[in-house]
Amino acid sequence: xxxxxxxxxxxxxxxxxxWLVMVFIWPHIIxxxxxxxxxIADGLDAAAKSQKELSEATARSKDILRDARDRAALLIxxxxxxxxxxxxxxxxxxxxxxxxxxxxxQGEVARETTRARExxxxxxxxxxxxxxxxxxxxxxxxNTHADLLDQLAAEVARG
Amino acid sequence: MRFxxxxxxxxxxxxxYIKHHLTHLTVNIGHDKLLAVHLDSVIFKAVIALLxxxxxxxIARRATxxxxxxxxxxxELLVGFVDGMVKDTFHGKSDFIAxxxxxxxxxxFLENFMDMLPVDFLPExxxxxxxxxxxxxxxxxxxxxxxxxxxxxxxxxxxxxxxKGVVSFFKEWFTAPFHAHGLWLILLAPINLLLRLIEELVxxxxxxxxxxxxxxxxxxxxxxxxxxxxxxxxxHVSTYVMGGAxxxxxxxxxxxxxxxxxxxxxxxxxLTIVYASMAAERH
Numbered sequence: 368x369x370x371x372x373x374x375x376x377x378x379x380x381x382x383x384x385x386w387l388v389m390v391f392i393w394p395h396i397i398x399x400x401x402x403x404x405x406x407i408a409d410g411l412d413a414a415a416k417s418q419k420e421l422s423e424a425t426a427r428s429k430d431i432l433r434d435a436r437d438r439a440a441l442l443i444x445x446x447x448x449x450x451x452x453x454x455x456x457x458x459x460x461x462x463x464x465x466x467x468x469x470x471x472x473q474g475e476v477a478r479e480t481t482r483a484r485e486x487x488x489x490x491x492x493x494x495x496x497x498x499x500x501x502x503x504x505x506x507x508x509x510n511t512h513a514d515l516l517d518q519l520a521a522e523v524a525r526g
Numbered sequence: 527m528r529f530x531x532x533x534x535x536x537x538x539x540x541x542x543y544i545k546h547h548l549t550h551l552t553v554n555i556g557h558d559k560l561l562a563v564h565l566d567s568v569i570f571k572a573v574i575a576l577l578x579x580x581x582x583x584x585i586a587r588r589a590t591x592x593x594x595x596x597x598x599x600x601x602e603l604l605v606g607f608v609d610g611m612v613k614d615t616f617h618g619k620s621d622f623i624a625x626x627x628x629x630x631x632x633x634x635f636l637e638n639f640m641d642m643l644p645v646d647f648l649p650e651x652x653x654x655x656x657x658x659x660x661x662x663x664x665x666x667x668x669x670x671x672x673x674x675x676x677x678x679x680x681x682x683x684x685x686x687x688x689x690k691g692v693v694s695f696f697k698e699w700f701t702a703p704f705h706a707h708g709l710w711l712i713l714l715a716p717i718n719l720l721l722r723l724i725e726e727l728v729x730x731x732x733x734x735x736x737x738x739x740x741x742x743x744x745x746x747x748x749x750x751x752x753x754x755x756x757x758x759x760x761x762h763v764s765t766y767v768m769g770g771a772x773x774x775x776x777x778x779x780x781x782x783x784x785x786x787x788x789x790x791x792x793x794x795x796x797l798t799i800v801y802a803s804m805a806a807e808r809h
Binding site: 369370372373374376377378379380381383384387388392396397399400401403404407408411 | 593596650
């Protein structure tokens with residue numbers, strides 16, 4: 368029994384089938400494997416990307432928050448300043464008003480005093496004239512003795 | 527020729543060639559015929575199992591949760607496929623059904639795959655080292671398949687007892703498939719037991735015989751194809767005709783056999799899962 372040729376042909380068949388597998392079966396297996404690899408790689412990439420986006424968004428939100436807080440603080444400060452200003456302003460206005468009212472009253476008083484003094488002087492002048500005319504027994508012409516009368520009145524007024 | 531002379535002892539020609547190929551490398555560990563061990567089946571099964579375990583161990587050890595290597599992706603696809611099968615079929619609670627299914631599939635497939643190698647290569651190589659008989663396809667040995675089926679069935683009993691408890695597991699032998707009450711319960715008990723015994727006997731038998739039959743027949747056809755140019759001489763025209771015929775027949779059968787070995791491994795795994803789910807179910 369000689370099996371040399373049988374052996375050779377068996378070897379050829381083996382390589383033939385190996386070729387068949389290589390051409391028709393292997394590509395499908397490899398494609399499935401590579402598709403799986405790609406799916407996993409893509410998924411991991413997407414996860415990493417969204418992770419990065421999340422951290423970026425967090426940082427941005429922090430920035431915005433800090434900004435808003437700063438601006439709020441500034442606004443509060445400005446408002447405080449403004450209110451102080453208003454208070455100060457009101458104080459100033461009130462003081463001025465008071466001053467004005469006081470000086471007005473003082474002027475009034477001065478004016479009244481002057482008027483009273485004036486009236487008094489005239490009254491005294493008249494009285495002095497009447498007294499003098501009675502003393503002399505005759506009319507004194509107020510025009511001719513005006514100088515004298517005025518002087519008298521002024522003295523009375525001073526006195 | 528030494529080889530030719532040796533064949534004369536067993537009968538020579540095609541019959542001798544096939545007989546020679548169908549003889550196991552046997553070691554007798556006792557005087558009884560039952561104590562003969564098919565050393566080739568044992569060694570090939572052990573080596574293949576070792577290869578499977580070691581390669582999967584290293585792939586699993588190097589497994590990354592990131593982008594997998596091609597090997598890892600292939601194993602993941604396989605594991606995912608088996609896991610999907612188990613999830614679809616087995617509804618009990620058990621951690622080892624999926625690994626068991628994966629192991630049966632891979633081992634049966636790899637052992638079947640030895641059939642793809644040219645039928646004379648390994649036996650002829652072994653002959654150089656003085657090993658007279660060698661059968662490389664462990665699943666074409668009925669001892670291997672029956673052994674696997676029995677191993678699976680011990681595990682399935684374990685699954686059944688674990689899911690139902692010892693009492694109801696054995697009570698079921700007498701109360702299913704025919705449920706009854708009172709007197710009928712007692713009358714139907716032997717029938718139920720008989721049916722159950724047949725069932726328990728038939729399942730491992732069908733599991734092992736199906737695999738063995740397919741692989742044995744496949745191997746036999748490879749041997750018959752090899753016979754096309756047995757004892758052929760290069761100076762004869764018929765050698766070339768028969769050689770071409772052998773190549774074509776061998777090519778077709780080998781290509782077709784790819785399907786058979788995968789299918790048989792798949793069937794073995796699927797039936798294991800199905801039987802496991804039946805063992806876990808309450809009646």
